Amino acid sequence: MGHVVSRPAPPRRAEPYVRVRDLERDLAARVDGEVRFDPGSRGAYSTDGSNYRQVPLGVVVPRTVDAAAEAVAVCREHRAPVTSRGGGTSLAGQTCNTAVVIDWSKYCNRLVSVDEQAGACVVEPGIVLDELNRRLAATGLMFGPRPSTHAQCTLGGMIGNNSCGSTAQLYGKTADNVRRLEILTYDGTRMWVGPTGEEEWRLLDAEGGRPAEIHRALRGIVAGHAEEIRRRFPDIPRRVSGYNIDQLLPGGPFDLARALVGSEGTLVVVLRAELGLVPVPKAETLLMLGYHDIVAAADAVPRIAAHRPLQLEGVDDKLVGYERRKHMHPEALAQLPEGGGWLMVSFPGDTQEEADRRAHALMDDLRGGEHEPHMAFIDDSKVEKELWELRESGLGATARVPGMRETWEGWEDSAVPPERLGGYLRDLRRLFHQYGYDDAALYGHFGQGCVHTRIPFDLVTAEGVAAFRSFLDRACELVVSYGGSLSGEHGDGQSRAELLPAMFGPEVMDAFRQVKAVFDPDDRMNPGKIVSPYPITSNLRLGPGWTPDEPEVRFGYPQDEGSFQRAVMRCVGVGQCRSHTGGVMCPSYRATGEEEHSTRGRARLLFEMLNGHDDSPVTGGWRSPAVRDALDLCLACKGCKHDCPMSVDMATYKAEFLAHHYAGRVRPAAHYSMGWLPVWARLAALAPGAVNLLAHAPVVSDALKRLGGVEPARPLPRFAPVRFSDSYRRRGPRGGGERGEVLLWPDTFTDNLAPRIAAAAVEVLEDAGYRVVVPPSTLCCGLTWISTGQLGVARRVLRRTLRVLAPHLRSGTPVLVLEPSCAAVFRDDARDVLPHDRDAKRLAEQTTTLAELLAATTGWDPPLVAADAVAQPHCHQHAVLGYDTDRDLLTAAGVRLRAVGGCCGLAGDFGFTAGHLDVSLACAEHELLPALRAAGPDTLVLADGFSCRTQIEHAAGRRALHLAELLAAARHGLLDDPEHLPGHTREPQRLTTSAGTASRPRTWTHAG
Structure with a gap:
């Protein structure tokens, strides 16, 4: 196979000089929206999900489409120049540029209208696909194409890239589902476009003006190149590369809307879109087929596709192996049939019986053949959901695999005729081998011949970058030889634009340039993408000139070779932290809609802070105010550590940053008040009554809050008259302890503020046959010092704790921790703070929750509760400890449970810190508060976390129970006592935000 040298692109024009300060001033004066030219915003928007990085001039977040036009x-x-951006998950560099970035996602996300009879709707470009389909749910209609980023990708981004996803197997690409577009050209022409028949064209031509001029010019360009367009455009389901000028060919519908889909913001700005909708399948069935290898699976595609499935996806053994290595989706992986390559085939139906019948018809067709696959009919909805997550997590699963080189996009979504897919994969694997890229996994939308892969390119040395470029030339030649497309889903951007001449030839490329000139003669619309492109090896996010700092750090980062820089680089831009539902991540993004306050945005700023590029807008290193401000609204919930496919741990990165940022400097007042809470609580225990009296006296309380940096609207917590640990040491252990000894950890919150919970736990544990002991002296896990970045103190506190607990740890005694955040420190953070301490490892392994301990207690059964309950799992339960055991225990007790997703918004010191109240309550309003308002007065409220219980009481006026309280109360029948649980009411604390009162009186649940 010969080496390909791509036809060089025409030289790019010199960029015009822009007076940036004047531009910023005029945008701020005239645009109804947020205009940001600050270093933090520019750093956060400097890249997307691609290999490329370009620092924008500034960012505009318009409140309306008219404001965007202005x-x-x-x-x-x-x-x-102008670049449009939706979810920013593009994998080819389309949404980063040295331009004014217009972010549509925060405000321009309206569902404008729905016409159920016509099966259509009108949307603004910032609406997220899943959100659109949620709003359409009552109609029984949906937008058909569904990329794997459906929880965060916007319709504007899908239109820009001509996105597809797995359901394109049945519903086609985005272009196939767009009816009309309202567009704006750089010169200010604004119009609706769509199919233009001859009669409509005559009327438009007679009317004249710029719209007629555009249509006339396009008709002439395409007619002049029609023969070559027909010859060079591959007739395959997944041709996404280039402009869709085949939609303008003579004799066709001359559909300008579909022609503009996939133009990546290089021709027009899309203001609104009219979309075609399809009925939501009433039922679906999933069939898993296991083949000898992925090539054999690809060879089977045409036979299976003839059955017209909804989805036909492929997954190879490397991807499955990487997910196993990363402990992703273990239940789903266990359901895979035997094989080394798998096809996932789903069928829709009006009934489950119809969907199942179609799946069985395929199974019957495949039996008895020479290459009969191993088949698994999936009839468990939970397993089915996990299997689809396994496939949709492909990018995250292959991006950072332990023991393997890092992988990158670059040849991410090539596509060939489905009937030639097997041969293409054989040749592509040979090419991988020639370049030493054998670790690359293969997966994708096999029913349409689209292949996803991430490749271990070396993008930091001159030799590696040269090999990267050489590989792309060879891969380009390969896919073209198969009659395929460079891009089958994610577009050209900068990743493939320079290769387009090899696919389309000089005449079609000339047509593309002419089309670009019709809309944007001065190349101001997202320049350097598709035509007149930036070279593939320019603007790399890394590149041979990338020289980041490698600072000394306080945490161990064992999963990242001890490197903070490698830890920050975990973020690959997939944007799952921008999802609106499910999991916990990222509560501050869900509250604000701000890129800078997403996990990804913060990771980008930390990347910029490490100073790998001379043009970084983020300066000052650890002292950077831009990074400090972005991290200020991080709730340290650790949701990202669990929900992010790359396990980005922003809570740890924040603590690391704060440790350096405030080293040798005066800290915020909250770091001294709430960061040192264990010390103040210990002192308060000497005279709790007097402390409570002073802390709640009107004038003194206000002064204490101001002095401590505490939110004025928050009532200060009340200290218990007697600490649990003091009373228990006087009481001493009781019972025979036939099940052994357990050390009950008296965390600061339970010990000093809610000792009733520990007392309830003792009762439950002794009833279960355990002998309960407590530490001989006051200890601490160091949580409050960790969360405020006082890591030196945290390390000393933890070392003291380990010294005292050492005899228990070395004898294997379980350490029961009732407060989830403290349990998470023992199970997770302590090993990072003290990475070489064997007792820290023992502590992590022996730390248990109440539910975990009881579930492992043979012969113990929970008391009957038989009640409705709303539960707020603590974020650290979700992220580190897991909540399934609690859920199972409660279900066994007869609890009809609704576990709320998302974060409560208080999150340790976050919701108590002055200036955070609005965001704190906005987080609670996302899922928790609506669930509480919908719950009846007899519904129990459960929350193991002190922060969660406090937020529930402050914002909803309800009393939440810890699991220990619930079990103890159930033992005594208190759940049936109207004087105890539930039914006691009171006037709740009314927190107010800048938007007004945040809550109204609600019935609360009282534990008696």
């Missing part, structure tokens, strides 16, 4: 007008007056 922003374009201001940019035109200053000759400033």
Whole structure:
């Protein structure tokens, strides 16, 4: 196979000089929206999910599409380039540029109208696909294409890239589902476009003006190149590369809307879109087929596709092996049939019987053949969901695999005719081998011949970058030889634009350039993408010139070779932290809608802070105010550690940053008040009554809050008259302890503020046959010092704790921790703070929750509760400890449970810190508070976390129970006592935000 040298792109024009300060001033004066030219915003938007990085001039977040149009007008007056951005998950570099970035996702996300009879809707470009389909749910209709980023990708981004996803097998690409677009050109022309028949064209031509001029020019360009367009455009389901000018060919519908889909913001700005909708399948069935290897699976695709499935996806043994290595989706992986390559085939139906019948018909067709696959009919909805997550997690699963080189996009989504897929994969594997890229996994939308892969390119040395470029040339030649497309889903951007001449030839490329000139003659619309492109090896996020700092750090980062820089690089831009439902991540993004306050945005700023590029807008290193401000709204919930496919742990990164940022400097007042809470609590225990009296006296309380940096609207917690640990040491252990000894950890919150919970736990444990002991002296896990970045103190506190607990740890005694955040420190953070301490490892392994201990107690059964309950799992339960055991125990007790997702919003010191109240309550309003308002007065409220219980009481006026309290109360029948649980009411604390009162009186549940 010969080496390909791509036809060089025409030289790019010199960029016009833009007076950035004047541009910023005029945008701020004229645009209804947020105009941001600050270093933090520019750093957060400097890249997307690709290999590329370009620092924007600034960012505009318009509140309306009219405001966006005005922003374009201001940019035109200053000759400033414009780049549109939705979810920012693009994998080819389309949504980063040295331009004014218009972020549509925060405000321009309306579902404008729905016409159920016509099966259509009108949307603004910032609406997220899953959110659109949720809003359409009552109609029984949905938008058909469904990329794996469906929880965070916007319709504007899907239109820009011509996105597809797995369901495109049945519903086609985004272009196939767009009816009309309202567009804006750089010169200010605004119009609706769509199919233009001859009669409509005559009327448009007679009317004249810029719309007629555009249509006339396009008709001429395409007619002049029609023969070559027909010859060079591959007739395959997944041709996404290039402009869709085949939609403008003579004799066709001349559909300008579909022609503009996939143009990546290089031609027009899309203001609104009219979309075609399809009925939501009433039922679905999943069939798993196991083949000898992925090539054999690909060879089977045409036969299976003839059965018209909804989805036909492929997964190879490497991807499955990487997910196993990363402990992802273990239950789903256990359901895979025997094989080394798998096809996932789903069928829709009006009934489950119909969907199942179609699956069985395929199974019958495949039996008895020469290459009959191993088959698994999946009839468990939970397993089915996990299997689809296994497939959709492909990017995250292959991006950072332990013991393997890092992988990157670059040849991420090539596509060939489905009937030739097997041969293409054989040749692609040979090419991988020639370049030493054998670790690359293969997966994707096999029913349409689209292949996803991430490849271990070396993008940090000159030799590695040269090999990267050489591989792309060879891969380009390969896919073209198969009659395929460079891109089958994610577009060209900068990753493939320079290769397009090899696919389309000089005449079609000339047509592309002419089309670009019709809409954007001065190349101001997302320049350097698709035509007149930036070279593939320029603007790399890494590159041979990348020289990041490698600072000394306080945490161990054992999963990242002890490197903070490698830890930050975990973020690959998939944007799952921008999802609106499910899991916990990222509560501050869900509350604010801000890129800078997403996990990804913060990771980008930390990347910029490490100073690997000379043009980084983020300066000052650890002292950077931009990074400090972005991290200020991080709730340290650890949701990202669990929900992010790359396990980005922003809570740890925040603590690391704060440790360096405030080293040798005066800290915020909250770091001294709440960061040192264990010390103040110990002192308060000497005279709790007097402390409570002073802390709640009107004038003194206000002064204490101001002095301590505490939110004025929050009532200070009340200290218990007697600490649990003091009373228990006087009481001493009781019972025979036939089940052994357990050390009950008296955390600061339970010990000093809610000793009733520990007392309830003792009762439950002794009833279960355990002998309960407590530490001989006051100890601490160091949580409050860790969360405020006082890591030196945290390390000393933890070392003291380990010294005292050592005899128990070395004898294997379980350490029961009732407060989830403290349990998470023992199970997770302690090993990072003290990475070489064997007792820290023992502590992590022996730390248990109440539910875990009881579930492992043979012969113990929970008392009957038989009640409705709303539960708020603590974020650290979700992220580190797991909540399934609690769920199972409660179900066994007869609890009809609704576990709320998301974060309560208080999150340790976060919700108590002055200035955080609005965001704190917005987090609670996302899922928790609506669930509480919907719950009846007899519904129990459960929350093991002190923060969660406090937020529930402050914002909803209800009393939440710890699991220990619930079990103890059930033993005594208190759940049936109207004087105890539930039914006691009171006037709740009314917290107010800048938007007004956050809650109204609600019935609360009282434990008696």
